Amino acid sequence: MARQASRYVCQECGAVFPKWSGRCDACGAWNAIVEEEARPAAPRGLGAGRGKTIELVSLAGSDSDPPRLACGIAEFDRVTGGGMVDGSALLIGGDPGIGKSTMLLQVAGALAATAPVVYISGEEATDQIRLRARRLGLGEAPVGLAAATSVRDIVATLESGEPPRAVVVDSIQTMYVDTLESAPGTVGQVRASAQELIQLAKRRGFCLLLVGHVTKDGSIAGPRVLEHMVDGVFYFEGKSGHEFRLLRGLKNRFGPTDEIGVFEMTGRGLIEVSNPSALFLAERQDDVPGAAVFAGMEGTRPVLVEIQALVSPSPLATPRRAVVGWDSARLAMVLAVLETRCGIGLAGRDVYLNVAGGMRIAEPAADLAVAGAVLSAVSDRPAPADAVMFGEIGLGGEVRGVGRPALRLREAAKLGFSRAVAPTRSGGEQAPNAEIEVTAIDHLNDLVAMFGPPRPARDAGWPRRQEA
Ligand code: TYD
Numbered sequence: 001m002a003r004q005a006s007r008y009v010c011q012e013c014g015a016v017f018p019k020w021s022g023r024c025d026a027c028g029a030w031n032a033i034v035e036e037e038a039r040p041a042a043p044r045g046l047g048a049g050r051g052k053t054i055e056l057v058s059l060a061g062s063d064s065d066p067p068r069l070a071c072g073i074a075e076f077d078r079v080t081g082g083g084m085v086d087g088s089a090l091l092i093g094g095d096p097g098i099g100k101s102t103m104l105l106q107v108a109g110a111l112a113a114t115a116p117v118v119y120i121s122g123e124e125a126t127d128q129i130r131l132r133a134r135r136l137g138l139g140e141a142p143v144g145l146a147a148a149t150s151v152r153d154i155v156a157t158l159e160s161g162e163p164p165r166a167v168v169v170d171s172i173q174t175m176y177v178d179t180l181e182s183a184p185g186t187v188g189q190v191r192a193s194a195q196e197l198i199q200l201a202k203r204r205g206f207c208l209l210l211v212g213h214v215t216k217d218g219s220i221a222g223p224r225v226l227e228h229m230v231d232g233v234f235y236f237e238g239k240s241g242h243e244f245r246l247l248r249g250l251k252n253r254f255g256p257t258d259e260i261g262v263f264e265m266t267g268r269g270l271i272e273v274s275n276p277s278a279l280f281l282a283e284r285q286d287d288v289p290g291a292a293v294f295a296g297m298e299g300t301r302p303v304l305v306e307i308q309a310l311v312s313p314s315p316l317a318t319p320r321r322a323v324v325g326w327d328s329a330r331l332a333m334v335l336a337v338l339e340t341r342c343g344i345g346l347a348g349r350d351v352y353l354n355v356a357g358g359m360r361i362a363e364p365a366a367d368l369a370v371a372g373a374v375l376s377a378v379s380d381r382p383a384p385a386d387a388v389m390f391g392e393i394g395l396g397g398e399v400r401g402v403g404r405p406a407l408r409l410r411e412a413a414k415l416g417f418s419r420a421v422a423p424t425r426s427g428g429e430q431a432p433n434a435e436i437e438v439t440a441i442d443h444l445n446d447l448v449a450m451f452g453p454p455r456p457a458r459d460a461g462w463p464r465r466q467e468a
């Protein structure tokens with residue numbers, strides 16, 4: 001009799017090996033390879049059977065916008081692109097305890113007001129979920145609740161009767177398909193369970209929200225393949241010690257991926273933060289050297305954050321450069337430009353950069369504010385408390401235009417800032433803003449001149465506010 005064939009699958013990346021080893025050659029993970037039953041070999045080629053012909057249609061005859069299901073929680077709806085598209089599958093990832101179940105229960109509760117919703121938990125008993133719902137003020141919401149892990153049972157339940165508009169499955173790692181031998185949470189099970197549920201969602205036309213756990217390295221646990229199977233991937237993130245949570249899109253077939261949703265975790269669940277700038281600037285201290293306020297954009301929304309820098313003499317042969325919340329390669333570039341083009345000596349000094357409030361920014365437009373924070377630290381002079389900065393820095397020291405300057409300035413003015421340092425050239429609309437005095441610069445040396453040499457009189461190079 002033929003030996004039962006096995007294959008060895010890495011639970012981190014999904015790579016398949018003919019024999020076991022301690023370390024995955026594909027992704028480098030240790031102790032992640034697990035034996036799984038091999039599937040019967042597929043017949044070579046297509047064989048003799050004839051397929052049926054597929055009807056080809058034209059691009060032009062496209063239908064109108066797909067119907068969307070918005071839950072009314074604006075921070076959530078913005079990230080999904082104005083609501084979830086019927087029949088689509090979304091994956092919500094995040095660290096344990098960050099609040100995924102809480103958010104999705106609130107979303108389910110909000111949806112239930114207008115549409116039939118089902119919430120299936122493989123992690124908690126129905127009593128626990130009821131308790132949480134009461135705490136969230138959703139005790140009376142007409143959500144169909146179940147504690148189940150068998151995909152066969154879930155499919156059977158959702159196949160019968162009227163289909164719901166949305167189904168939450170918390171979490172995909174607890175679901176199992178009984179035709180596979182492997183344990184729930186393994187790559188094979190996660191993939192098969194997700195496939196069944198996604199097909200069901202497409203067939204019955206409901207929105208599927210899958211919760212996925214995140215591994216140490218930050219990817220959604222188990223297979224990356226899951227990210228290819230779904231229509232949208234969203235991460236729910238937050239920093240320990242901070243109450244705010246960000247929902248961020250990584251992939252979205254039906255909307256933008258650069259939008260963020262901001263929430264605050266309270267004793268009564270998540271509440272929306274519609275003005276994140278105020279939150280991120282709440283603990284700012286004026287008059288401390290080494291800080292600058294960056295007027296950034298997250299998707300379509302302007303967000304102001306404080307960038308902090310600390311420059312100190314280094315005991316090390318290779319000075320330390322540490323960054324929290326920004327790209328370290330980008331900091332190295334800004335420091336090199338400051339040294340080479342502006343003569344700011346940073347050799348022998350450690351540089352620490354921090355985006356205050358636990359925010360993470362990716363925009364190159366932050367370059368100028370980073371340079372401002374570093375210059376303020378080096379010159380030991382605070383940047384003016386009422387000024388924001390934005391602009392991209394090129395390797396020649398030139399300050400380049402960035403998108404949406406008008407929106408950035410308007411947000412700054414709204415939060416009480418009265419001055420801005422911005423690129424002369426701006427991508428897109430030029431923004432004469434009556435409420436805010438803009439110092440337009442086109443080289444980093446102009447910014448250096450504003451801070452001046454170490455420790456002369458404060459505020460020298462800055463345009464003075466006209467007293468009324
Ligand atoms: P949870 O949604 O269970 O996280 P996840 O599903 O991502 O693992 O959130 C758990 C945390 O949220 C827990 O530490 C308690 C906290 N929490 C609140 O602070 N307020 C609340 O109203 C609720 C329901 C939870």
Ligand code: MG
Nearest residue numbers: 100101123170
């Ligand atoms: Mg949970």
